[in-house]
Amino acid sequence: MATQATIKxxxxxxxxxxxxKQLLQEAARxxxxxxxxxxxxxxxxxxNQALAERRGFELDDARWQEFQELLDRPVSAPHGRMKSLLxxxxxxD
Numbered sequence: 001m002a003t004q005a006t007i008k009x010x011x012x013x014x015x016x017x018x019x020x021k022q023l024l025q026e027a028a029r030x031x032x033x034x035x036x037x038x039x040x041x042x043x044x045x046x047x048n049q050a051l052a053e054r055r056g057f058e059l060d061d062a063r064w065q066e067f068q069e070l071l072d073r074p075v076s077a078p079h080g081r082m083k084s085l086l087x088x089x090x091x092x093d
Contacts, residue, residue: 014039 016024028038059067 028035
């Protein structure tokens with residue numbers, strides 16, 4: 001019985017040229033998957049990787065200590081340029 005997490009209700013359409021389609025079909029066959037399964041697995045993996053690179057970073061012990069010290073510093077008064085930057089309308093405003 002399928003669980004809520006495995007029920008697929010959404011559709012994603014992708015257009016590709018013939019050589020890309022053939023490459024994906026060959027790779028899917030080599031992995032014993034359908035093209036949809038192959039693309040979904042690869043897409044989820046790539047998405048997780050892309051987001052992980054934005055969410056975390058690694059530091060050695062010395063750099064971690066330096067990072068902690070910077071975080072623990074008292075907040076200084078805002079600089080004039082920063083204050084004006086934050087108070088002026090932005091490009092998207």
